[in-house]
Amino acid sequence: MTTLVGEMAVAAGKRVAVGGNLGTPALDLLSDDVELYVMELSSFQLENTDQLNAEVATVLNISEDHMDRYSGLPAYHLAKHRIFRGARQVVVNRQDALSRPLIGEGLPCWTFGLNKPDFHGFGLREENGEKYLAFQFENLMPVRELKVRGAHNQANALAALALGHAVGLPFDAMLASLREFTGLEHRCQWLREHDGVHYYNDSKATNVGAALAAIEGLGSDIDGKLVLIAGGDGKGADFSALRAPVAEHCRAAVLLGRDAELIAQALGDAVTLVRVDTVQAAVEQSARLAQRGDAVLLSPACASLDMFKNYEERGRVFAQAVECLS
Structure with a gap:
């Protein structure tokens, strides 16, 4: 999903750096010529992050991981949620309560899920037997046009759209990227x-x-x-x-x-x-x-x-x- 957001930003004409837990280490990406950093950060990396101050941050989902390092799911949850510290906007998986941060009133919040979207939400809508990726009350593109299969890839596409929308990427560029995205090695x-x-x-x-x-x-x-x-x-x-x-x-x-x-x-x-x-x-x-x-x-x-x-x-x-x- 991180790579997909990066490709959407490139299609929108942005100077982009993508990395973190995926590919290039975050500190190796520092450059004055970058307009947008797209970072995937692990719980280990976030433990060393006090205030990330991201323009938009998300935790896609939370389930048990690294239980040989953490005392339990609550401790892992706290480490992952450090990503929201100082964020100016958040994207939330509305079908995973553990991904939702405790946010202050007035902080912009966008949601995604595999159900019908609500206000400020991305989701799936079905009309005349055709399933669509949708934003609020607008159909964006048929699911069948995605080159990656499975509900989890549909969720990733919706999350990427939400993140891109939050930073002002136009829908035409994002949807063009989605239609061409074939997925990554080792990820289904x-x-x-x-x-x-x-x-x-x-x-x-x-x-x-x-x-x-x-x-x-x-x-x-x-x-x-x-x-x-x-x-x-x-x-x-x-x-x-x-x-x-x-x-x-x-x-x-x-x-x-x-x-x-x-x-x-x-x-x-x-x-x-x-x-x-x-x-x-x-x-x-x-x-x-x-x-x-x-x-x-x-x-x-x-x-x-x-x-x-x-x-x-x-x-x-x-x-x-x-x-x-x-």
């Missing part, structure tokens, strides 16, 4: 279709919340079922929230890594469970389990450091294994 990235099964690399899903978004978003957008590949270093997370969406959207779950057994315990008998030792074996097993019309989704809900250098390496190994299917 479509890889290929093989024997009627589609393969998606969501290695960036290093926590339960990110995996839930992919499972629910992609699972509701395909005709068949998902075969989920999950596991790794869970960082002390509670995996119980995976059980219901996995039961609803998945045909099977292929588990690997340090905390595979913890995920298996959380899923119980919700779906068929298979345990493997390598990503290559996970892809082979998933290909056997999947049926035509299904999708195989690597969305680990865990960090990668028990098996890989980082999530990028994990995603590349997965993509290579998928490419080798014959």
Whole structure:
């Protein structure tokens, strides 16, 4: 989503720097020739930030992450919400109460969500069987024109529109960028279709919340079922929230890594469970389990450091294994 906002700003003719927790470190972007900084900041980075004073700030959603660092969800929540300190405007996910800051009266607040938009809100509206991205009472563009799939990508598009609108980007430039945006590597990235099964690399899903978004978003957008590949270093997370969406959207779950057994315990008998030792074996097993019309989704809900250098390496190994299917 950070990259998307940056592309929207470029399309609007702005001199933009994009980075932080994504790509270039924030301090390396300091320049007198930049009109707009688009920053993605982690809870770790925000711990060292007293007053960010952003023109507009948002927390897209909050779920358990880094529970090996924080005493619990409230402590993680407080760290994430440091992003709102000194903000002149805020963007809020109206379907996630934990993302909403305690803001002073009169501070401009824009909202986004997958329901109908309200005043100052971005959302989805359906007319004559066609679903639209919408702002307040105006349809902006049909959802089918997005090149990225899934409800979670629709939510990201709406959040990007809200942030861009808050800093004055024109809708025509933002919508043109949305129509061309194909997504990023390792973020629910479509890889290929093989024997009627589609393969998606969501290695960036290093926590339960990110995996839930992919499972629910992609699972509701395909005709068949998902075969989920999950596991790794869970960082002390509670995996119980995976059980219901996995039961609803998945045909099977292929588990690997340090905390595979913890995920298996959380899923119980919700779906068929298979345990493997390598990503290559996970892809082979998933290909056997999947049926035509299904999708195989690597969305680990865990960090990668028990098996890989980082999530990028994990995603590349997965993509290579998928490419080798014959």
